[in-house]
Each structure stands twice: as structure tokens, then as C-alpha cells.
Amino acid sequence: MNLINFHSNDCKNCYKCLRHCNVKAIKILDDKAEIIEDKCIACGHCLVVCPQEARYIKSDMDIVKNLLNSKDKVVATIAPSFAGSFKMDNPYKFVTALKKLGFDAVEETAIGANLITKEYNKFIDENNLENIITTCCPSTNYLIEKYYPSLIKYMMPIVSPMVAHGKMIKKKYGEDVKVVFIGPCISKKYEAIDNSEAIDAVLTFEEVNQWFEHSEISIEDLEASNFDEQSDGEGRSYPIVGSIISQLNINEENSNYNFIKVDGLDKCRELLKELDSGNLNNVCVEINACVGGCIGGPGNPKNQEGLFVRKNKVKKYSSKDVKNIKTQTYEIEGFDLRKKFSSNEVAKPDFSYEQIRNVMSQMGKVEKTDELNCGACGYDTCKEKATAVLAGMSEMTMCVPYMRSKAESMTNIIFEYTPNGIFLIDENLIIKEYNPTAARMFMLKNNAFKEKNVLTLLNDDYIMEAHDKKETIFGKVVKYPQYGLTIRENIIYLEEEKLFMIIMNDISIEEKRKIQFGNMKEETMEAAQKVIEKQMRVAQEIASLLGETTAETKVTLTKLKKLISEEDGDIK
Template structure:
């Protein structure tokens, strides 16, 4: 099952989760991070370090509210780390605050821890195991089964306090009840709901982070609640389970004699170092209390107080767990506390030498000196990153030097092929950068240009004004007589550099074309005027001739008429 993952919309190129995931259970596809369920040990460290709050968690909140809404008897198994995490004046106020939400009873998970402690006593007393690794932390259990399967025989064949408590509660109440675990650990959800070996003991998981928000939504102030008793006998020393060395202290509270060397290990890196040593077979007859979270469960990823001092949380738990004696009155004789662990080794394809070289070349790594091993991608070496790329866990673009080189290459191409002159000029009027077009038009090399001032080549008046006022200039037309160009000038102020980006767009050809077009229009107009004038002259001449012939015709016709009329009179 998928307990945690990342929101695509929020995950953006930082790869911080990959860098902090010691088992590299995070794949990156199309620049988005995703949890690989079969590789993940659900430690939740990726959720803690994510700067974009891109995490998602498979919450059981609605399921729990559904139980309560149906009137079911729902019993809380409260992790002992509440002593150092939740805000209250008296522990019983937490009981009242939970009952106000509708829970039937509140019992401490440390009650189940007392049963687990007794099982550890038996293992120590029997002395049959070469080494004993505690199995209270589900993330540690996943780590061994998936990544150090040869150590499975060293795992104490005992369920966690959570499972022991869930089974105990259901045995006590007999009738149909629902058990909800409340604590700081998200791995408990995978253990309780996703592990068929212990299914049925616990019905849902809530985190301290979720319960605090629920209280706030309901207007419940814990420090103003009543001081109600827990439903269980005092687990005494077993309340120390969530702090470093708490399990060992619980064991030492008994009178059991054994010859095992006892040591507690916290933190994923430290656990992995221990397991690597154990694989060598050089450590014998030792009892290891192990926990993935540094400082123990009090600093779990869902504690809702990630910023609280570890020392302060540890002191709070130890101050309130006042009893150091063995717990009494907790009977689990009818409870099955055994668990069989197994090899769940994760198999990943390993690239051949040829395949490795192909990926390295694609990453721009052709020689050993190209392998910077900077770790920015989240992998310790370039070769480890290449293996991840081959296994489709990572993408080539995650390589920061590669991405920078690509970006620089692309920007240089753009700078060099553009037909415009581009320069960067600082507040002292020094040329700080220029492209090939600028070098060509100014008649200098880049090295020489970077030693010169802009006013040595062009009128610097506009540049000086932008540097002084920070007001940009866009597409101003002017003539650069020094280079024989007509340009459109754009000057952008760069605040972070106290410099300006100057672009000269060459419009010389366009301006010449405009001038030629203008002259052509003038010549055309002049020619048209000449044609008009000539036509007017012709029209006037024709009009004159028409006038003369018309008059002569009139005289002739008049004479002809008169002659005809006079002849008839005679």
C-alpha cells in the first residue's frame, strides 16, 4: 500500500527528498518525485525535509470519524511519546480531550510494550540467538527485510508494542471494538494495515499532527480539560520506550540475568552502519535497540513538533515516566506475540560496463575528471546516479553540472547567433560581457572588449541615464555613426548586478529600404505631375483648335442658310 507520496503540482526540481533518502526509495519521472513502495521503509524523513510541503499522507481520519459516527466502541492506543509531544498540564487531560471527540476508552501503548519487554527477557535468558535486534520500529524491520535480509535471523521474533497492544485490547473487551493507534509514526500504518502477518490487531492509525488539528477544529483546549484516568494499569518503566535506550532500561528493570552486551542505536545512517558491520559477522552476543528516528519515537515525522528540541522532549518523557519498576497487572498470556520475519530483498537490475558508459556519456561524463561527485542530484557519486538513471529511478536532467552546462550552452548559442549587438555594462561604464555580433561591429575580441569602456565605442548618454535612474529604454531609434549602423536601442537595468543589458537591433537595411521607397514615391509623384501638366497643355490646345473650327463652321453654315433663304425670296 502507498502510505506517503508527493503532490505533482508542488514538487519542483529541488531533489532534497532524494538527497535525504538513505535507501533511495524515491524515483523522479518527468521532473516529479514519487515514492517507490517496494523500496520505501516509510521512515517519513522525506516529508520532514520537503521545502514545498508537497507531501501526501494516506490518512485514516475519515475512517475513524466513520467508526464514531456509527456509534462503535473505538479505543485509542496512545503512544508513550505523547509525554514529550502533546501540550497539557496533566496527562489525564489528554484522556478527556480524546473522549470529548467520542472515543470510548484511552489506553497507553506502553501497556503492549510491557508484554514485548517480557518476550525480550525470555530471548535474553534463553541465550540461543547469536545477536538480537529489537523489532519495535517498523521502519527498521522493513530496512532489514528489504536491504539486509541476511540479518533476518537476528531479528527478535516478536511483534511490536502496537500490535501487542491492539491484540490485548481486543482480548480484554471481547466484544466488537475498533482499535485506533495515536502516535508520531507514519510507518505504523504500513505495519498495522499493510502487513498481513499482523492484520486485524489495529483498525486505523492517527498521528499527533492530525489529532491536534482535530482538537483545534472542535475548539477543544487540552489544558482546560479534566484530568481523567487511563483505562490501563501503569506500564511504569515501559513508558520509556520512545526515548533512546528506553527498551534497554525496561529490560534492566527486571531481575533477568544474561550475558548480552546491550547498546541502543538511533538514526537511519547509524542503523545502516550497524547492519553493515553485522553482515561481516564480527559482532557476537549483543542486544541492539534500534530506531530509525534520531532520538527515538519522540522525534517521529508526525509528532507535530519537529522544531522542538530533542533534549527537551526526552527530558519531558523521562520526567513524567516516574516509575522505573517492572510493570505489574498487565497479563497477556492469551495474546500471540510471535512474528516471523522474512527476506523481502529488493532486486534492481545492475547495468553492464557498456550500459554504464552509455549513461555516463549521456550525462556528459566522458572521463573520470568529468565525474564531479557533487551529490546535488541526491546520489553520492556520478556512477551511483548513472545506475539510478539506468534503473529509471532518476533522470539525466537531475545532474546540476549537466543542467548548468546545458543552460550555458543554450544561452551561448542564442547570444552568438542573434543578429543584435548585446552588451552588459556596469555602473562604471565598463563592458562586462558582449556577444559575437558586438565584437564584430566594435572590431575587438571579447578579451579586449572586457578591458574597455562603452564610451570608447558609442555615445553613452542613454546608458548613463538608465544606470542613474533605473528607468528602462525600449526600442529607441538612433544612429551609431562609429559603427555605421542605424539601430533600435533597448537598455534594461539589472538590479542584482548594478549593471545594464544593452541591445542594439540593427535596422540599417530597413532604414535604407524605407529611404529608397520614399525616394521612389517622390519620383513617382514628380512623374505623375509632369504627365498631368502635359495633359493639361494638350487639352488646352485641343480646346483652342475646337474653338476655331467651331467658329468657322458657324460662319459657313450661316452663310449657307442665308444664301438659301435669299434665293427663295427672289
């Protein structure tokens, strides 16, 4: 059941989640991140660091609201780190705020923590373990079960304070009561599923804080209220690193154990590796997935105060004198608080040396010096990255140096083989680079003109205009008769780089063709004019001849008409 993941539409392919995932349980394909639940330990750190807030966390909010609207009694069990997670001058105001939301009773999970301390001590007295590992943190429990199953034998087989308190509430109020855990831990959502007989729903502090905002509940404006049941103080300190082992009935002086407290997954894994290898023995370990312990949980409100401020507030709260306040009236006998941890070992990918080297070669990691192991892709080494590609967890394009090298290679190909001449000059008009085409156009040898003033080669008013105005100029035609060139010139100002890029398109042949075409038109027009003039002369000559012939014809016809008229008169 995927309780946490990423919204693919919001994922921006930055790999930050993978870089912060200690067990590399995130698959990134087609530039989208996806949490692989079988590998995940539900620490939630990847969700916290996501800069795009593309995270998805399954919420029990609707379940809780429906419970509150039902006839069932609903009890909230509150993790003691709440005292540092919310901005309030009196932590007991938080109880009032929850009652306003509709909870019938509000109790401290620290009551369960007190019981767990007793169970730990009882188990240690009854067993002679070579090493001891506390089991209050679900994420570190998953870490051992999935990645260090050989160490399960050292885990104290005891449930967490949340589950213990849930069972206590069920016994006190009856099996029909509904229990909602509220705390800073996302992995508690998974733990609750495995312990549904004790916990009915889980909300993070962040979810409850949003609920307060939507309900327009301001904690600071409320009166303080006592818990319906609360701890005697010792259980409240569980969120602070080292507090669990400090309450055990053993210490380094009266036992063979060395006490170790670790927080943060990097340190946890380092410790577990040393235990797994057999290099570390006779230790009693308190292990916390989050830096700072539960105080640093990923389910804290976004507007929370700093880690050390929260720590001081929890310390102050846990040290309060509660002797005159009603505390745990539970019958604590008869609870089954034992838990069986089982191996869920994640299979390690098994690829041949040739397969891995082939992928690395495709990523440009041919020589040992090519393996930068920069970690930008999210994996610590290039070999791990190649293995992830083979396992279908990653893509070669996630290798930043590889993609940069590929981009630079493409850029170099374009720069080397473009038919346009290209010059790069700085703001002092010094030539920083030019390509082979530009060298051929201006008959330059090697890098002879690098670091020289461009005006010694290109006496160009447009270059000076672009330089003086710090602007881009397009489509100017410039002639260099000494090189037999006519150039269409684009001068682009690269403001960030403080460079000018001059792109020259040789239009000399085009210009020659224009001239030739112009000459041809003039010659054609002259020839046409001569033809027209000749035709006019011929027409005029023809017209003159026609005029003389017509006059003679008229004279002759007139004489003939007169003659015919005279003959007709004689006959009459």
C-alpha cells in the first residue's frame, strides 16, 4: 500500500529526493520520481526535501472526521514532541485545541513510553544478549528488517509506545473506542496498519496544524487544559536522543555494555554495518532515523521553529512537576507488548562486471579517471549508478557530467562544422575564440588572432555600435573586398557572459549573382530598346510609302470617274 509517493505532474527531475534517500528506494524513469515501497523504510526524508512539494502522503483526515461524527468515543494519543512542534507559550493549550476539534479525550503517548521502559528492563533482565537495539523507531526497524536482517536477533521484541498506549486505551475505554495517534512521524502510518487492533488512524502534526488553520483555531488564544491522562514526566523525554537508554536499569558501570545513541540514517547505517560485520560487540544501542530524534520528524508543521528550540521546549516540558496532576490510572498488567520482527530482506541486484562496465562506457566512464563519483545523480558512485540503470531504477541521462559532456560535444560539433563564421569577443574587443569556418573566410592560421583586438582584423562599424550600446544587431551586410567577401552579419550580446558573438553568413556568391543578374537586366533592356526603335523606323517608312501610293490611287480614280460621267452625257 503506497502511503507516500510523489505527484508525477509536479516532479521537476531534480533528483534531490534520491540524493537524500539513504536506501535508494526511489526509481526515476522518464524524469519522474517514484517510491518503491518494497525498498522503502518510510522515513519520509525524501518528501521533506522536495523543493517542488510534489509529495503525496495518504491522509487519515477523512477517517478521523468521520469517527468524530460517529457515536463512538474517540481518544487522541499525542506524541510528547508536540510541546516543541507548535508555537505556544503553554503546551496544555494544545489539549484544548484538540478538544475543540471534537476529540472526547486527549492523552499522552508518553504513558505508553513509561510502560515500554519497564518492558525493556524486564526483557534485558530475562535475556543475556550480546548486543541490544531499541525498537521504538519504525523506520529503523524497517531498515534492519530489509537491509540488515542478521541483526534482528539483537532487536528488543517490544512494540512502540504508540502501540502500547493504544492497547491501554482500548482496555480502559472498551474495544469500541477509537484511537487516533498524532505525532511527527510518517512511518507511524505504516506501523498503525500492522497494529490496527490498537490504532485506528494516524495524523501528523502538519495535518493537525492545517486542520487548526481551516477551522480557524488559534492555539495561542485558548485556555490551557489538562490531559485526561498524562505521563509522570520520564516518558515525555523519549523524543530526545539518548533518553531511552538513560532510563534502562543498566549502565556502562554495572554491565558489560557500551551505550551508543545515534540519530540520522547515515549514522544508523554506519553503526549497523559495523554490527553486521562483527567489528562491534557488547553494545546497547538507541537508534533514531531522524536527526535530533523524533523532534526532527518529517511530519512536523512547515512553519516550525528550529531543531534546537524544539529540543529545549520538549526538555522543559518533560521536566515539569506533574505530581499534583492526575496521571495514568491504568491497570498496566496483562498487556501483550511483545512483537516479532521478521526478515524482509531486499534482494541485492546481481549483474556481471561486463554488464556494469558496458553501461558505464555508454555514460562516458571508460577510464577510472572518468568516474567522478560526484553524487549529482543521487548515487554515491558511478558503479552504483550503472547498477541502478541495469535494475531499471535509473536512466543514463541522470548523469549530469555525462549529459554536460554530451551537450558540450554537440556544441563543439556545431561550432566546428557550421557553414557560418563565428567570432567570440569580450567587452574589451579581444577575440576569445573563432571557429574553422571563420578561419577559412579570413585566411587565418591556427589560433593566430586569439587574444588580439578584433578591429585589427574586422574594421567594422556595426561591431563598434553593438559594443558601445551593449546591444544585439541583426542582418547587417558588410563588405571585405580584401578577402573577396560580402557578409551578412549578426552581432549578439551575451549579457551574462559579457561576450559578443559575431555570426557571419558568407553571401559573396549571392551578391555576385545579384550583380550578374543586374547586368543581364541592363543588357536585355538595351537590346529591347534597340528593337523598339528599329520597329518604329520601319513603321514610319511603311507609313510614308502607303501615303504616296494612296495619293496616286486617288488621282487615277478621280480621272476615271470624270471620264465615265462625260460619256454618259453624250449618250443622252
